[in-house]
Amino acid sequence: MKIAVDAMGGDYAPEEVVIGAIEAAETYNLDVALVGDEKRIQEVLRKYGAQENTRLTVVHASQVIEMGEHPAQAIRKKRDASIVVATRLVKEGCCDAVVAPGSTGAAVTAALLGLGRIKGIERPCIATPIPSKKGITVLLDSGANSNSKPQHLVEGAIMGFHYAKYILGIEKPTVGLLNIGEEASKGNELSQATYPLLEKLKTISFYGNVEGRDIPQGTVDVVVCDGFVGNVILKFGEGMAMFIIRLVKDTIKQSGFIAKLGALAIYPALKSLKKRLDFTEYGGAPLLGVDGSFIICHGSSKAKAIKNAIRVAGELVQQDVVGHIRKSIEEEEVEQYDSES
Amino acid sequence: MKIAVDAMGGDYAPEEVVIGAIEAAETYNLDVALVGDEKRIQEVLRKYGAQENTRLTVVHASQVIEMGEHPAQAIRKKRDASIVVATRLVKEGCCDAVVAPGSTGAAVTAALLGLGRIKGIERPCIATPIPSKKGITVLLDSGANSNSKPQHLVEGAIMGFHYAKYILGIEKPTVGLLNIGEEASKGNELSQATYPLLEKLKTISFYGNVEGRDIPQGTVDVVVCDGFVGNVILKFGEGMAMFIIRLVKDTIKQSGFIAKLGALAIYPALKSLKKRLDFTEYGGAPLLGVDGSFIICHGSSKAKAIKNAIRVAGELVQQDVVGHIRKSIEEEEVEQYDSES
Numbered sequence: 001m002k003i004a005v006d007a008m009g010g011d012y013a014p015e016e017v018v019i020g021a022i023e024a025a026e027t028y029n030l031d032v033a034l035v036g037d038e039k040r041i042q043e044v045l046r047k048y049g050a051q052e053n054t055r056l057t058v059v060h061a062s063q064v065i066e067m068g069e070h071p072a073q074a075i076r077k078k079r080d081a082s083i084v085v086a087t088r089l090v091k092e093g094c095c096d097a098v099v100a101p102g103s104t105g106a107a108v109t110a111a112l113l114g115l116g117r118i119k120g121i122e123r124p125c126i127a128t129p130i131p132s133k134k135g136i137t138v139l140l141d142s143g144a145n146s147n148s149k150p151q152h153l154v155e156g157a158i159m160g161f162h163y164a165k166y167i168l169g170i171e172k173p174t175v176g177l178l179n180i181g182e183e184a185s186k187g188n189e190l191s192q193a194t195y196p197l198l199e200k201l202k203t204i205s206f207y208g209n210v211e212g213r214d215i216p217q218g219t220v221d222v223v224v225c226d227g228f229v230g231n232v233i234l235k236f237g238e239g240m241a242m243f244i245i246r247l248v249k250d251t252i253k254q255s256g257f258i259a260k261l262g263a264l265a266i267y268p269a270l271k272s273l274k275k276r277l278d279f280t281e282y283g284g285a286p287l288l289g290v291d292g293s294f295i296i297c298h299g300s301s302k303a304k305a306i307k308n309a310i311r312v313a314g315e316l317v318q319q320d321v322v323g324h325i326r327k328s329i330e331e332e333e334v335e336q337y338d339s340e341s
Numbered sequence: 342m343k344i345a346v347d348a349m350g351g352d353y354a355p356e357e358v359v360i361g362a363i364e365a366a367e368t369y370n371l372d373v374a375l376v377g378d379e380k381r382i383q384e385v386l387r388k389y390g391a392q393e394n395t396r397l398t399v400v401h402a403s404q405v406i407e408m409g410e411h412p413a414q415a416i417r418k419k420r421d422a423s424i425v426v427a428t429r430l431v432k433e434g435c436c437d438a439v440v441a442p443g444s445t446g447a448a449v450t451a452a453l454l455g456l457g458r459i460k461g462i463e464r465p466c467i468a469t470p471i472p473s474k475k476g477i478t479v480l481l482d483s484g485a486n487s488n489s490k491p492q493h494l495v496e497g498a499i500m501g502f503h504y505a506k507y508i509l510g511i512e513k514p515t516v517g518l519l520n521i522g523e524e525a526s527k528g529n530e531l532s533q534a535t536y537p538l539l540e541k542l543k544t545i546s547f548y549g550n551v552e553g554r555d556i557p558q559g560t561v562d563v564v565v566c567d568g569f570v571g572n573v574i575l576k577f578g579e580g581m582a583m584f585i586i587r588l589v590k591d592t593i594k595q596s597g598f599i600a601k602l603g604a605l606a607i608y609p610a611l612k613s614l615k616k617r618l619d620f621t622e623y624g625g626a627p628l629l630g631v632d633g634s635f636i637i638c639h640g641s642s643k644a645k646a647i648k649n650a651i652r653v654a655g656e657l658v659q660q661d662v663v664g665h666i667r668k669s670i671e672e673e674e675v676e677q678y679d680s681e682s
Contacts, residue, residue, distance in 0.1 A: 133584060143521060146529035180484060180572040188487035188569045212576030216584035228529045229570055231521040235553030236574055237581055243474060243557040244585045244618065251613065272592065277585065 001030055003313045004086040004095035005306070008036035008064045009102030010299045017101060018044040020306025025055035027307070030314050033095055035059045036082040061085040067299065071105030075113060083107060087114030090292050097293035097313035099284065101301045107294075108144050108287060115292040118322060120329035123152040124289030125227060126296060127163050128234055129282040134218030138164050141224075142285065143231035150194040153177070153224050154201070158328050159288035160222035161204040166319035167286075167312065168221070176210030176220035178229065184209065190226060198224075203328045241277040283308030286316060288325065293317050342371055343436045344654045345427040346647070349377035349405045351442030351640045358442060359385040361647025366396040368648070371655050374436055376400045377423040402426040408640065412446030416454060424448060428455030431633050438634035438654035440625065442642045448635075449485050449628060456633040459663060461670035464493040465630030466568060467637060468504050469575055470623040475559030479505050482565075483626065484572035491535040494518070494565050495542070499669050500629035501563035502545040507660035508627075508653065509562070517551035517561035519570065525550065531567060539565075544669045582618040624649030627657060629666065634658050 005021050007014040014036055021032045022045075034041050038060040045051045045058070061082040065074045075084060083102070087110045089095040100107040104126070117124060125141030140160045145152055157175045164173035177198055179187040184195045186209060198206045207220045215223055215233070225233075284297040284305065293316035295309045316322075346362050348355040355377055362373045363386075375382050379401040386392045386399075402423040406415045416425060424443070428451045430436040441448040445467070458465060466482030481501045486493055498516045505514035518539055520528040525536045527550060539547045548561045556564055556574070566574075625638040625646065634657035636650045657663075 133587075146521065178573060180487060180569055180576075188567075191569075212573040212578070213580030215577055216580040225573075226529075228521055228532075229573060232519060232553040232566075232570060233574060233577055235521075236556055236578065237553070239554030239557040240578055240581050241585060244582060246474075247617070248589055276588070 001314055001317055002033055002095045003030055003097050003099055003310050004033045004035055004059075004089040005099045005310065006036065006083045006086045006101065007034040007041050008061070008082040009100055009107075010297065010301050012300075012302055013101065014040050015044050016302045017306050019048060019303035020301075021056060021310065022048055022050045022053065023303060024307045024310035025053065028311050028314060030310060031055050031057070032310060033057050033059050033086070033089060035061050035086040035089070036064070037061070059085060059089065065103060065106040067103055069103075069106070071103060071109045075106055075109040081110075083110045084114065087111060087294075090294075091115055096317045097295065099295045099297065099306065099309045099313050101284075101297035101306065101309075102299050104143055104296055107296045111287050111290040111292070111294045115290045115294065118289055118291050118326050118329065121155050121159075121289040121325070123148070123155060124287055125152070125156050125159065126230075126285045127160055127288050128230070128285040129168075130215060130234070130237060131277055132216050132218035136168060136282070137215050137218050137220070138168070138222045139215065139225070139230050139234065140222070140288070141227035141230050142234045143227050144287065145227040147228075148190065148226040150190060150197055153190070153194045153226070154197045155289060155329075156224045157198055157201065157206065157222070158204055158332065159325050160224055162321055162324040162328060163286060163288060164221045166321050166324060167315050170221050172205055173221035174205050174207040175222040175224060176207045176214060178212070178215075178223050178225035179209035180211065182209050182211070201332055203331050242274075245274050245277070283312040286312070286321075288321070291322065293322060342655055342658055343374055344371055344438050344440055344651050345374045345376055345400075345430040345436035346440045346651065347377065347424045347427045347442065348375040348382050349402070349423040350444075350448075351638065351642050353641075353643055354442065355381050356385050357643045358647050359391075360389060360644035361642075362397060362651065363389055363391045363394065364644060365648040365651035366394065369652050369655055371651060372396050372398070373651060374398050374400050374427075374430060376402050376427040376430070377405070378402070400426060400430065406444060406447040408444055410444075410447070412444060412450045416447055416450040422451075424451045425455065428452060428635075431635075432456055437658045438636065440636045440638065440647065440650045440654050442625075442638035442647065442650075443640050445484055445637055448637045452628050452631045452633070452635045456631045456635065459630055459632050459667050459670065462496050462500075462630040462666070464489070464496060465628055466493070466497050466500065467571075467626045468501055468629050469571070469626040470509075471556060471575070471578060472618055473557050473559035477509060477623070478556050478559055478561070479509070479563045480556065480566070480571050480575065481563070481629070482568035482571050483575045484568050485628065486568040487572075488569075489531065489567040491531060491538055494531070494535045494567070495538045496630060496670075497565045498539055498542065498547065498563070499545055499673065500666050501565055503662055503665040503669060504627060504629060505562045507662050507665060508656050511562050513546055514562035515546050515548040516563040516565060517548045517555065519553070519556075519564050519566035520550035521552065523550050523552070542673055544672050583615075586615050586618070624653040627653070627662075629662070632663065634663060
């Protein structure tokens with residue numbers, strides 16, 4: 001199995017991306033195609049003594065999508081951008097999955113144009129694992145679509161279910177609809193219209209409405225919502241986690257001498273906690289619904305996050321998540337769309 | 342000045358509500374009308390030796406809105422419910438502000454029917470103070486309206502500005518529009534349509550778009566969003582905060598002996614931190630836009646939260662926040678609505 005990695009994506013490219021790829025190839029028995037500026041990638045490979053590693057190949061791409069660029073325009077204009085080339089490798093069957101650190105907008109556009117959608121899916125969406133009391137809650141859509149219709153949330157529920165089942169290994173994942181109250185009648189127009197559609201699904205287990213607090217509580221395995229809401233929650237959660245850890249440290253610092261001694265002792269524990277709350281550690285967020293395995297990573301991803309993302313990309317392929325989604329959508333006879341909207 | 346308190350509202354009524362009122366009356370030089378079951382309220386007053394306190398009066402109301410009831414129906418049916426009577430006391434000029442613990446839906450309905458709206462405001466909204474790096478960020482709407490239109494967010498921006506200025510004491514509060522990117526063109530239909538309207542405002546300072554992470558970071562003083570999004574964020578934030586504090590404690594417990602010693606030393610500090618993150622400590626959330634001063638408290642409010650809410654209710658009156666909002670709306674020539682929607 002071979003994973004195409006956009007080696008030029010994210011804030012620490014290519015060095016951290018290449019290190020992550022080297023480690024993943026060694027640890028997970030995977031081949032990796034590093035896509036991007038050949039010269040710069042080779043330099044990093046040499047620096048870390050991996051230039052002879054046969055699991056790693058370099059595929060040259062002369063262009064890069066910068067963070068500030070308009071995603072859709074840039075993807076259409078730069079035909080030799082690393083993310084476009086990486087996606088093409090999968091479309092053409094040379095690779096099995098894409099790992100894309102950096103601009104989410106560019107990654108989504110590249111995937112949509114390069115791989116197309118699974119038949120019956122109108123809006124692919126991003127599934128983000130969020131740390132919770134019970135381990136992980138999958139939140140989707142966390143940023144691909146900002147004006148979701150009920151049908152898109154139904155698609156999200158089906159896709160999130162299969163991600164939780166085959167990647168997180170939960171035998172019968174529960175799916176909740178994010179809302180502002182438990183009763184079916186609660187919420188805004190979108191959630192009110194979505195609830196009865198989710199109730200009708202045969203291939204997944206719909207739990208009912210969940211509220212914001214149910215995400216950290218792990219009430220359900222999968223929480224489905226509009227991409228605007230999901231994105232705001234995700235970023236708020238990341239910010240809150242870092243803010244609280246900072247507060248804990250400051251609180252300790254401002255305490256007396258004994259507390260400071262205590263602090264010295266628990267700092268390592270706090271550090272590991274910070275990692276648990278660092279959403280980027282979980283190996284990226286799959287873009288579900290495109291016709292291929294595609295992982296989006298945070299722009300700030302370092303080697304470990306890239307390594308994890310490559311592992312998850314491999315699992316997506318091995319578990320045939322795309323196939324399971326396709327089958328489920330067919331069984332549900334979800335209304336099919338022709339529009340490109 | 343006299344504050345009408347729904348003594349039957351919330352999970353710990355009437356005892357905790359009455360204790361909070363006793364403390365507030367003593368501390369803040371305010372009169373309080375305790376509205377509800379006279380016999381039960383008098384019992385609590387006697388229990389705490391406050392039966393002779395002339396700052397406290399009891400106004401009997403024979404009915405209570407239960408948490409499970411449909412708010413609008415219950416308010417219309419139960420004309421002698423404590424929350425309805427408390428609101429009526431303000432409408433009739435006997436009291437200056439309402440403090441309402443318990444069901445948010447019932448409180449909003451009681452306020453809308455009992456006090457009406459400020460001229461030019463179509464949708465009153467709930468402003469919730471959220472702890473942030475810089476102190477407090479005001480999030481509104483945090484749950485009154487689930488299907489906001491651009492105009493409602495504009496109203497929210499104006500109201501949040503005056504709340505931050507006159508109650509939080511920020512001389513020139515900045516107002517941000519919650520979105521999924523910084524550029525004006527980002528976001529969903531609602532945020533895209535709202536941005537240019539906020540830019541045009543003359544009486545407040547619009548900062549531009551902010552993202553989820555800007556709420557804990559305190560990038561702006563006021564964050565305006567749709568009530569569905571705000572409510573989900575608020576509950577997610579409360580859940581996250583409690584989850585992380587729990588994690589910190591567990592992390593310490595699972596560490597070795599020295600860490601446990603350290604933990605003993607820092608537990609008091611953690612407790613105070615938990616309080617800082619307890620959104621209910623801040624004295625409730627004002628319902629802005631109704632034609633009167635009205636504070637909604639969490640259903641789980643204990644005496645301290647009630648006491649703080651009564652203080653903030655007094656400040657709303659003293660600072661004439663309703664008057665400032667009215668003036669600002671007139672100056673902005675915000676489109677006026679006649680509909681009851």
